[in-house]
Amino acid sequence: MITDLKPMFEERLEAFRAKNNGQLPSRVLVYRDGVSEGQFTTVVKEEMPEMRKAFLKYSTPQKAYNPKLTIVICGKRHHTRFYPMDAASAAHDGNPKPGTVVDRGATAVYEYDFYLQAHGGLQGTTRPTHYYVVHDEIGIGSDQLQALTNDISYMFARATKAVSLVSPAYYADLACERGRCYIHPLLQGISDSGTTGASGTENEEVMQEAKRLWRSDKSPNGVGGTLKDTMFYI
Template sequence: MEQPPGMEIVAGMGEALEELLRKRREATGKLPDALLVYRDGVSDSQLGTVVDREVGPMRRACAAVGGPSYAPPLTLLVVSKSHGLRMMAVTGEAGAGGERLPEVDNPLPGSVLDHTVTRPLAYEFYLASHAAIQGTSRPSKYQVLVDDRGLGPDALQLVTHWLCCTHGACSRSVRQPVPARYADQAAAAAALLAKRGAWPQRQQAGGGGGGGSGAGADQGPQYRMIPLADTLAGSHWYL
């Protein structure tokens, strides 16, 4: 999917999900019982816009594929890496003479902070899912925008950490859930291919976009779906 640079909202979210659901049904013969979505690259000022303009298309995509009765519970989290918070673990005390100071180290992978420094009216938590190779580790911030299934903080934190341990090209846990990490890598690889002329350039800023469940011409900037070659479709070509 290609859309204007700097645009935080995924204009073709509905159409993209509809395609994924159809492929899932072709491969397994059934549709998923629930949807767990991690969104990256969203600023705090755009959180409400994500709910307003992406959740609706996702629900309509489910109905378009599975019929009006197919409405799987949706859980939507926004992953943020750009923040100033650091987590440290107190491992003991050190010091000379009568002065004793706490001895600190990077937290162990899987450490969670969901109180004190979080906003009281927001459903959010910080997760240090990786071990820092050098320097101070920086946790990722997660903001839960939709939780239809009512999984609760403990279950969401646990499954989020598990998803940070499944990267196909890394034997260690990574900083963000692998689906979001793969999306970052795929976007970077696609941008590089676009610069090298892998497909025709957009004719205008609001280039043609598909219909389906995605955003239409009256719902903001449009997009276009760019198909992959048959030899690449379904593979981790961006790793």
């Protein structure tokens, strides 16, 4: 699960407000990756309250800030595959055409989920992504959410076509991978302070060394300067 989610959420809200003339979003759509089916309830019970706490920071006695929140979990680690029933519905390689949605038959009976294969296969059998809506306040219809998710899959900057995972979740993977490279020595147990413990003072020393490896000497919040609010990790 995500640690320190509240300040991360506040940072994104601040970035949105800076780009939109001081206005905060009235609706927030979260695509959450890296969660198994057994952790869906944990996302709702532990992570969603942290998001709510971030909203409270911008509430005033005169007006509460409580945007509508929808959380969609993306899953790629499954064994579900789909095949076209006729040649007219197949791509050139025999896979379903890009943009194929399955929201009946193979999905949950009482839950809000769907499979989307937004991309075209390069080799072998394509794997659709399973999108599972665990919380929905926006009230976005299934057809509209499926179309929006498919459209966002075309907004990945590294590709000229759609990608298999919705682009915000894909970008999050890239950001985490870049961060892991920065603190690689620490993850391998190599510490200048000689401590890699997880309690009290030792934990604080490890955090300070992680900040140094992240170049926090240049900025108190990690990568600084002109890179801080850019998607430099792509």
